[in-house]
Amino acid sequence: MTEVQNENVEVRSLPRIGSPAPQFEAKTTHGVLKLEDYKGKWLILFSHPADFTPVCTTEFIGFQKMYPELREMNTELLGLSIDSVHSHIAWVRNIEEKFGVEIEFPVIADLTMDVAHKFGMIMPDESDTETSRAVFVMDPEQVVRAIIYYPSAIGRNMDEIKRLLIALQTADEHKIATPANWTKGERVIVPPAPTQELAAERMNNPEYECKDFYFCTKEIK
Amino acid sequence: MACGTDLTALSQSEKVMLAVIQEEAKTADDIAKESKQPIFKVRSGMRSLVEREFAQEEGEAYRATEKTIARLKKEA
Numbered sequence: 001m002t003e004v005q006n007e008n009v010e011v012r013s014l015p016r017i018g019s020p021a022p023q024f025e026a027k028t029t030h031g032v033l034k035l036e037d038y039k040g041k042w043l044i045l046f047s048h049p050a051d052f053t054p055v056c057t058t059e060f061i062g063f064q065k066m067y068p069e070l071r072e073m074n075t076e077l078l079g080l081s082i083d084s085v086h087s088h089i090a091w092v093r094n095i096e097e098k099f100g101v102e103i104e105f106p107v108i109a110d111l112t113m114d115v116a117h118k119f120g121m122i123m124p125d126e127s128d129t130e131t132s133r134a135v136f137v138m139d140p141e142q143v144v145r146a147i148i149y150y151p152s153a154i155g156r157n158m159d160e161i162k163r164l165l166i167a168l169q170t171a172d173e174h175k176i177a178t179p180a181n182w183t184k185g186e187r188v189i190v191p192p193a194p195t196q197e198l199a200a201e202r203m204n205n206p207e208y209e210c211k212d213f214y215f216c217t218k219e220i221k
Numbered sequence: 222m223a224c225g226t227d228l229t230a231l232s233q234s235e236k237v238m239l240a241v242i243q244e245e246a247k248t249a250d251d252i253a254k255e256s257k258q259p260i261f262k263v264r265s266g267m268r269s270l271v272e273r274e275f276a277q278e279e280g281e282a283y284r285a286t287e288k289t290i291a292r293l294k295k296e297a
Contacts, residue, residue: 106261
């Protein structure tokens with residue numbers, strides 16, 4: 001007779017674009033924070049592999065340099081690595097001492113890897129004890145709107161992260177889409193017409209420039 | 222945490238928030254506006270201050286406790 005074995009397998013459902021961000025409570029360099037503390041703000045949650053490492057240091061400096069501008073865009077920054085809060089405190093003090101940059105945003109000390117696992121920040125074939133370079137952009141309703149993953153050896157581009165945020169906020173405000181390489185001030189894409197009638201009408205809309213019924217752009221005023 | 226955690230110290234940002242709620246109870250949004258602190262810091266800060274008994278909740282609002290008011294006056 002065949003023996004049947006029951007096995008419990010934990011299946012983690014990772015956050016995807018459009019899904020609510022997983023809620024968490026975590027120790028940070030600014031005390032215990034919950035994701036819900038950020039409701040009403042856009043949030044860029046990013047992970048880095050380890051404190052006191054060179055690429056991560058350049059990224060922290062880059063994130064801090066754009067932090068004031070992000071705040072003016074109703075956006076907060078929150079870092080994370082699988083290091084202790086004491087390591088984080090020592091590292092940010094070291095960055096200030098050696099590089100003259102004060103890190104003002106909180107950094108999660110995710111020693112239990114709870115947040116890292118909830119967000120899928122660990123790439124086991126790269127490392128199962130360090131997070132990869134993940135970026136999650138969440139809107140004020142705490143829905144995941146964009147995700148970026150970089151490998152541990154390659155630093156992220158702050159200008160692209162900022163450009164992405166501006167594009168998301170612009171798309172939300174004006175109900176448009178943005179073309180490849182879009183930057184603020186350039187023409188935006190009018191989303192495709194949902195009906196035959198609207199597809200015909202938009203070809204005569206003086207505000208649009210249309211190559212064809214499915215490809216129209218406009219200026220944002 | 223190893224070697225315990227200092228629960229009695231008040232950071233400068235916490236003192237600023239407590240100063241705003243000495244006279245009357247205020248919501249997190251009001252505290253953020255008046256103290257000029259980010260809302261996430263006010264929400265988590267007030268949670269910690271309530272746990273450490275430096276503040277008390279009154280519905281959706283927060284107010285400094287009597288012992289906190291006495292301490293802030295003494296330290297002023």
